[in-house]
Amino acid sequence: MARAVDRLGGIIATGRPVSVGILLFPEVEVLDFAGPFEVFSVADRVARRDGLVSGGAFDVATVAVGSRDVRARHGLVVRTDHEASDAPPFDLLVVPGGVVTQPLGDTATLDYIRRAGAAATLTASFCTGAFLLAAMGLLEGRPATTHWDDIQDLRAAHPELQIIEDVPFVDEDEVITSAGISAGIGMSLHLVAGILGEAAARATARQMQYDWEP
Amino acid sequence: MARAVDRLGGIIATGRPVSVGILLFPEVEVLDFAGPFEVFSVADRVARRDGLVSGGAFDVATVAVGSRDVRARHGLVVRTDHEASDAPPFDLLVVPGGVVTQPLGDTATLDYIRRAGAAATLTASFCTGAFLLAAMGLLEGRPATTHWDDIQDLRAAHPELQIIEDVPFVDEDEVITSAGISAGIGMSLHLVAGILGEAAARATARQMQYDWEP
Numbered sequence: 001m002a003r004a005v006d007r008l009g010g011i012i013a014t015g016r017p018v019s020v021g022i023l024l025f026p027e028v029e030v031l032d033f034a035g036p037f038e039v040f041s042v043a044d045r046v047a048r049r050d051g052l053v054s055g056g057a058f059d060v061a062t063v064a065v066g067s068r069d070v071r072a073r074h075g076l077v078v079r080t081d082h083e084a085s086d087a088p089p090f091d092l093l094v095v096p097g098g099v100v101t102q103p104l105g106d107t108a109t110l111d112y113i114r115r116a117g118a119a120a121t122l123t124a125s126f127c128t129g130a131f132l133l134a135a136m137g138l139l140e141g142r143p144a145t146t147h148w149d150d151i152q153d154l155r156a157a158h159p160e161l162q163i164i165e166d167v168p169f170v171d172e173d174e175v176i177t178s179a180g181i182s183a184g185i186g187m188s189l190h191l192v193a194g195i196l197g198e199a200a201a202r203a204t205a206r207q208m209q210y211d212w213e214p
Numbered sequence: 215m216a217r218a219v220d221r222l223g224g225i226i227a228t229g230r231p232v233s234v235g236i237l238l239f240p241e242v243e244v245l246d247f248a249g250p251f252e253v254f255s256v257a258d259r260v261a262r263r264d265g266l267v268s269g270g271a272f273d274v275a276t277v278a279v280g281s282r283d284v285r286a287r288h289g290l291v292v293r294t295d296h297e298a299s300d301a302p303p304f305d306l307l308v309v310p311g312g313v314v315t316q317p318l319g320d321t322a323t324l325d326y327i328r329r330a331g332a333a334a335t336l337t338a339s340f341c342t343g344a345f346l347l348a349a350m351g352l353l354e355g356r357p358a359t360t361h362w363d364d365i366q367d368l369r370a371a372h373p374e375l376q377i378i379e380d381v382p383f384v385d386e387d388e389v390i391t392s393a394g395i396s397a398g399i400g401m402s403l404h405l406v407a408g409i410l411g412e413a414a415a416r417a418t419a420r421q422m423q424y425d426w427e428p
Contacts, residue, residue: 030255031422034248038395041244041288060288069293074255074274079283079291148423180423181252182399208245209362209394211425 004122004174005194008091011121017044017056018195021063021090021116024070024080025103031181032096032126033062033072039188043196043204052200063087063116065109073098084112089119092191096184097127097147104135113138124176124191126184133175134158142172147180185210218336218388219408222305225335231258231270232409235277235304235330238284238294239317245395246310246340247276247286253402257418261410264417271410277301277330279323287312298326303333306405310398311341311361318349327352338390338405340398347389348372356386361394399424 002010008018020040022033040058047057062080064070070078082088093116103109114136117123125133130146131154133139143162146154151165164170169178169187178187189212193201198214205212216224222232234254236247254272261271276294278284284292296302307330317323328350331337339347344360345368347353357376360368365379378384383392383401392401403426407415412428419426 029252030248031252034244034252037288037290038243038245038248042395044288062290074251074258075295076251076276077293079293081289149421180421181256182422182424185396207363207394208396210396 005191007121008195011091012053012057012195015055017053017059018091019088020058020060020092020094021087021120022060022094022096023113023116024062024064024072024078024096025098025109026071027099027102028070028072028096029098029127029181030072030074030076032098032129032184033094035182035185036094036096036124036126036188037062038208039185039192039204042207043192043200046203046207047196047200050200050203052196057196057200061090065106065112084108087116090116091121093117093120093123095123095125095129095132097125097129097180100128100131103132110135122174122176124178124187126178126187127180130154130177131157133177134161138175139177142175143170144172144175144177145170145179146177149180186212190214219405221335222409225305226267226271226410229269231267231273232305233302234272234274234306234308235301235334236274236308236310237327237330238276238278238286238292238310239312239323240285241313241316242284242286242310243312243341243395244286244288244290246312246343246398247308249396249399250308250310250338250340250402251276252422253399253406253418256421257406257410257414260417260421261414264414266410266414271414275304279320279326298322301330304330305335307331307334307337309337309339309343309346311339311343311394314342314345317346324349336388336390336405338392338401340392340401341394344368344391345371347391348375352389353391356389357384358386358389358391359384359393360391363394400426404428
């Protein structure tokens with residue numbers, strides 16, 4: 001089977017954008033979701049502007065479980081586009097990090113990650129979002145990473161997993177995990193490069209004035 | 215008079231955090247406000263954790279004019295902490311960029327920037343937020359910068375101003391302007407370094423896994 005990024009690129013080639021669903025939860029880290037939100041949104045803007053796509057590149061939406069209103073870390077309140085029960089399936093599921101105590105203990109959130117992850121072509125975790133993928137068994141048999149400050153905790157919680165440190169992200173085709181906070185911007189650009197091509201990712205980084213090398 | 219960052223550092227030395235007010239408006243660029251939000255919030259967390267401050271370093275809040283509910287660029291809906299009429303004065307006013315058509319044409323928003331800017335010790339614009347500071351006369355007699363894609367437009371709109379390109383930010387003591395989107399993260403770290411010291415800024419960047427050199 002073709003690689004996940006190639007299958008996502010194939011969706012865009014048919015004239016419809018890749019749907020990106022970003023899961024928000026109480027105490028989600030703001031830059032962990034805002035970084036990917038910005039990268040995929042700007043990539044869509046740039047791809048349309050430069051005539052790279054006929055029907056858009058990325059359609060970015062936010063989703064939460066139980067209520068659309070989410071209080072992120074340090075108090076930023078966001079009203080998401082969808083509550084999990086009325087959310088459409090997404091081609092690309094983004095699971096950010098933050099304080100993951102609440103979602104790790106919430107059956108409905110874990111169920112949503114399991115369902116949405118199974119429906120998605122590619123699932124990407126950012127920072128401590130890796131704990132949520134691990135809890136759902138999505139990291140079994142695949143190396144993964146997380147925020148440097150949480151590597152030991154993830155190993156302790158899941159001694160069966162292969163947790164790698166000192167890398168910005170680990171790309172395992174259908175499941176990608178990234179290191180902490182800002183690393184998510186680089187990993188999102190890596191995904192844009194895989195899906196839309198390196199030139200589009202460079203144009204996105206330039207539009208964001210973000211120093212980026214593939 | 216002491217430099218603005220030193221006066222802000224002096225506030226923290228008295229045992230109270232510097233209040234940071236981030237202005238949101240319709241079509242504000244998400245990373246333009248989320249970057250500074252994250253940097254000042256993480257700096258506060260790190261400063262408390264490392265025992266650098268007795269009463270906190272930064273108290274970050276969001277404010278909007280007319281309604282607390284703001285639809286940012288690409289559709290992210292945020293409920294701010296304050297509506298302008300009930301917002302407290304802020305020590306540090308942050309004016310992000312984005313599509314600035316709405317705020318540039320809205321007297322109430324411009325009035326708020328004028329009032330909040332006059333009350334603040336330091337005003338920082340990010341990206342196209344410089345257009346808002348320029349409209350309020352806050353850039354008169356001071357060099358400034360903006361997103362690379364908007365330099366010509368800012369010069370055209372304000373031929374009397376000295377607009378500098380190819381710099382990440384321009385630090386004019388009480389007024390700081392930064393280049394586009396991601397550049398705001400670096401400029402926020404520059405402010406943390408000025409206010410709390412370089413070690414605290416480095417610890418903040420490390421916590422965010424953001425590659426940063428002063």
